[in-house]
Amino acid sequence: MRPAYSGSEVRAAEQPLLDAGRGPELMRRAARGLAQHVIAVLQGTTPVSQQGGVAVSGRRASRVYGARVGAYVGPGNNGGDALFALAQLRGRGVDAIAFTTHDRWHDDGMRAFRAAGGRVVPAVDRAAAAGLLFTLDVLIDAVTGTGTRVGAAPRPLDLPVPPAGVHVVACDLPSGVDADTGRAEPGALAAATTVTFGALKRGLAVGEGRSLAGDVTVVDIGLGPHLPGPSVWLCEGPARLDPPVWNAHKYSRGVVGLVAGSEQYPGAAVLAARAAVNAGIGMLVVVAPESAPTMRRMILEACPEAIVAAPGDGVFDRVSAWVLGPGIGDDADQRRSVERALSSDLPVVVDASALPYLPETPRRAATVLTPHAGELASLLSGRGIPVSASDVSGDPIRWASRAAEELSSVVVLKGPTTAVATPDGTVRLVTGAPSTLATAGSGDVLAGVTGALLSQAGQEAGPEAAAERAEDAVALHAAAARQLPAHGFGASALADSVGEADDRH
Numbered sequence: 086m087r088p089a090y091s092g093s094e095v096r097a098a099e100q101p102l103l104d105a106g107r108g109p110e111l112m113r114r115a116a117r118g119l120a121q122h123v124i125a126v127l128q129g130t131t132p133v134s135q136q137g138g139v140a141v142s143g144r145r146a147s148r149v150y151g152a153r154v155g156a157y158v159g160p161g162n163n164g165g166d167a168l169f170a171l172a173q174l175r176g177r178g179v180d181a182i183a184f185t186t187h188d189r190w191h192d193d194g195m196r197a198f199r200a201a202g203g204r205v206v207p208a209v210d211r212a213a214a215a216g217l218l219f220t221l222d223v224l225i226d227a228v229t230g231t232g233t234r235v236g237a238a239p240r241p242l243d244l245p246v247p248p249a250g251v252h253v254v255a256c257d258l259p260s261g262v263d264a265d266t267g268r269a270e271p272g273a274l275a276a277a278t279t280v281t282f283g284a285l286k287r288g289l290a291v292g293e294g295r296s297l298a299g300d301v302t303v304v305d306i307g308l309g310p311h312l313p314g315p316s317v318w319l320c321e322g323p324a325r326l327d328p329p330v331w332n333a334h335k336y337s338r339g340v341v342g343l344v345a346g347s348e349q350y351p352g353a354a355v356l357a358a359r360a361a362v363n364a365g366i367g368m369l370v371v372v373a374p375e376s377a378p379t380m381r382r383m384i385l386e387a388c389p390e391a392i393v394a395a396p397g398d399g400v401f402d403r404v405s406a407w408v409l410g411p412g413i414g415d416d417a418d419q420r421r422s423v424e425r426a427l428s429s430d431l432p433v434v435v436d437a438s439a440l441p442y443l444p445e446t447p448r449r450a451a452t453v454l455t456p457h458a459g460e461l462a463s464l465l466s467g468r469g470i471p472v473s474a475s476d477v478s479g480d481p482i483r484w485a486s487r488a489a490e491e492l493s494s495v496v497v498l499k500g501p502t503t504a505v506a507t508p509d510g511t512v513r514l515v516t517g518a519p520s521t522l523a524t525a526g527s528g529d530v531l532a533g534v535t536g537a538l539l540s541q542a543g544q545e546a547g548p549e550a551a552a553e554r555a556e557d558a559v560a561l562h563a564a565a566a567r568q569l570p571a572h573g574f575g576a577s578a579l580a581d582s583v584g585e586a587d588d589r590h
């Protein structure tokens with residue numbers, strides 16, 4: 086897990102150093118880190134993955150001397166970092182070009198750049214700029230960094246897009262990306278790599294920022310002692326799953342109770358059931374109301390290991406965690422079962438149509454909600470906090486955190502980056518999910534996996550332990566998806582893939 090900070094937290098950490106007159110030193114460190122990264126790129130020693138869907142450039146130089154590096158240079162300190170970095174690269178024999186995007190720039194940076202023999206080309210001279218872009222090995226994107234605030238009125242960047250072979254390095258953040266939310270202005274460039282200064286910014290972990298940043302390297306510029314205790318964490322690792330203890334038995338490994346499906350949506354129950362079984366549990370018990378005979382038959386066909394019983398049957402006394410909601414629609418029998426489970430002292434995963442039945446008063450046992458942005462917006466709006474789905478997906482950290490506090494629950498806000506928030510204000514950002522997960526039923530699979538991992542955490546699991554299990558579930562779900570075809574798959578293949586995902590650590 087890596088801590089992630091908002092732009093204002095990073096700026097506040099810089100302030101005492103700026104007050105002490107150490108601004109130029111910070112910028113020198115940032116510029117040195119940026120120049121070193123560009124050298125590593127030119128030497129071909131920077132590993133670049135395909136994460137975030139960012140295309141990897143095919144560079145032409147595998148040498149530093151004689152390579153050509155350009156930079157889009159903006160008006161503030163971000164542009165200043167790039168100018169100083171280019172000046173250093175000149176010292177290594179690099180041909181450096183500053184494409185200025187405004188009619189003002191960082192004066193000291195420009196002086197150092199010119200003194201080092203760099204060339205300046207105004208980016209508005211599109212013909213000259215476009216011709217030179219084709220000749221670059223690396224382009225540094227340094228129009229704006231933490232100075233970007235993406236608000237209601239868009240400020241398009243209007244930068245010429247470099248040809249595919251040019252490796253784009255974002256300086257601190259891709260220009261036009263908001264350091265807090267990851268929202269991006271129209272025209273923001275996709276980087277192959279990002280070099281960020283002082284601390285990982287939240288905007289590089291969520292939203293468009295995540296996908297525009299490519300691989301992110303953090304350069305230490307000495308802010309550490311001034312940064313606050315982190316509340317947001319970027320989780321990139323595999324799920325922490327252990328084999329059962331040697332003397333495990335089926336009731337000790339976790340028994341998942343499932344209230345899912347209806348005559349209208351029987352398939353959702355099958356997906357959640359298969360996912361829970363494949364995630365590795367002791368037993369699955371499924372509530373089968375008289376109102377949903379098709380679901381009962383389908384579950385038994387798809388999951389012969391499941392025990393299927395009528396609501397209230399004694400077998401449900403064995404349940405160690407409940408999964409509630411996938412596909413229940415407005416089935417009244419299923420609603421009653423949901424309410425019974427919610428009034429128990431057992432850990433629960435509350436998904437989809439069960440979310441509106443959450444009790445007003447906080448539950449004693451771990452309660453994990455798995456809404457997507459639309460469901461979270463309805464939940465909050467229903468509790469007097471009017472917010473739209475696009476507000477939620479535009480700032481998932483803020484809204485997941487707000488909902489966790491408001492609902493006294495662990496909130497797993499699903500999306501391209503999934504935010505797992507606990508009521509104490511901690512947010513885990515789980516990455517690594519491919520966009521092929523955007524397929525009907527993949528949320529039902531996640532609910533099953535989350536219930537399976539939660540069932541092993543014990544009845545006394547608190548929010549922290551429940552959030553850890555949820556984080557692991559999201560990571561396992563993503564790993565299951567990554568091993569399926571990149572062009573896409575159905576959710577039933579995903580449920581099966583959960584059983585084959587490589588989760589060793």
Ligand SMILES: NC(=O)C1=CN([C@@H]2O[C@H](COP(=O)(O)OP(=O)(O)OC[C@H]3O[C@@H](n4cnc5c(N)ncnc54)[C@H](OP(=O)(O)O)[C@@H]3O)[C@@H](O)[C@H]2O)[C@@H](O)CC1
Pocket residue numbers: 099103108111112113115159160161162163164166228229230231232233234240241242256257258261270282306
């Ligand atoms: N502080 C330090 O000690 C250190 C700071 N460091 C570096 O400084 C960076 C922050 O620098 P910064 O505060 O000068 O802001 P920066 O991001 O360069 O933006 C400049 C201006 O651009 C404008 N603008 C905004 N959006 C726009 C848009 N869409 N299209 C066009 N213009 C837009 C907006 O000005 P406006 O137009 O609103 O007047 C904005 O103020 C930081 O990311 C890091 O790289 C490092 O050296 C380490 C030490």
Ligand SMILES: Nc1ncnc2c1ncn2[C@@H]1O[C@H](COP(=O)(O)OP(=O)(O)O)[C@@H](O)[C@H]1O
Pocket residue numbers: 457499500501502503518519520521522523524525526527528529530531562
């Ligand atoms: N573009 C995307 N990239 C990565 N993961 C995604 C994307 N879109 C959706 N997902 C993931 O797919 C799942 C979809 O869940 P949900 O919205 O409940 O769908 P459904 O109700 O159809 O099952 C979530 O785990 C979500 O994080």
